[in-house]
Amino acid sequence: MTIPVRRVRAAERGRRFDLRTTAMFFLLLAVVLCVCAFLARTAAGVVERRPLWAGVLAVLGLAVALRFPSRWRRLSAARCARRAGRALEEAAEKASACLDAGTTATQAAVAPTPPIGAPAEPTGDAAPADPARGAAPLPPAAAPARTPPQQPDDAQPTAAAGSAAGYAGLDPDGFEQAVADLCVRDGCGEVEVVGGAGDLGADIVAVAPDGRRVVIQCKQYGYANKVGSQDMQRFGGTCFAIHEADVAAVVTTSDFTAPALEYARQCGIVCMNGDDLDAWHAGTAPGPWHRTPPGP
Secondary structure, three states: OOOOOOOOOOOOOOOOOOHHHHHHHHHHHHHHHHHHHHHHHHHHHHHHHOHHHHHHHHHHHHHHHHHOHHHHHHOOHHHHHHHHHHHHHHHHHHHHHHHHHHHHHHHHHOOOOOOOOOOOOOOOOOOOOOOOOOOOOOOOOOOOOOOOOOOOOOOOOOOOOOOHHHHHOOOHHHHHHHHHHHHHHOOOEEEEEOOOOOOOOOOEEEEOOOOOEEEEEEEOOOOOOOEOHHHHHHHHOOOOOOOOOOEEEEEEOOOEOHHHHHHHHHHOEEEEOHHHHHHHHHOOOOOHHHOOOOOO
């Protein structure tokens, strides 16, 4: 007596766990479940609003199920679940393959560019170099051109020459910063450039090496334009009362008028003209905190 042996399907080769495929499968399964839940909720709403029509549809469905019982056996729940699972898995594999193909195409499109100045690879028309003669030199056009470094557009000239003309070539902010650098060089602490709108006459504040508070106003004037008494009076009205200066000084690239010097002598303001600024920069004269106001 021959006993029929049930054939066992061989396991598919090359199948392995793929995280992306599994994630796509569960994502599509979640979409299907959401659609089913929406349909169930819609059917419940129809039953609640129109119970008569719902009863008629239920009777018709039952009659169809009894009329075709064989087809309902084929459409069993387990079989439908298996078919849906296989369909979802195939869809997930196809989506994963599409993603892999897109990634490969993107990587192939982004090809590395050769560095600038690298010799070009020989083509079919170019003859290879003779090893006995050595490597052929690069043509002049292939060699990278060396250009001197360019200065930024907003670069300002410096006062390295140590002259009033050099300071006059700076912009107002650059001139204030240059004077502040002199204060730092000579040992001042807490040097701060405060010039600008609403500075009330103070462009630089610092603490001298002996601990006194220094307030400096910078006047970047041309040689023919001197600092007048009105400029000195505006500074004198704020340097001591508002900025609480122990040493108040006006530093200019030009000179002072006689009334301005007289007002400075009365208020105790130190005045440094272009020559004094040159000497301070050169280190042959002290800073304003070591100077005395102009005499009579």
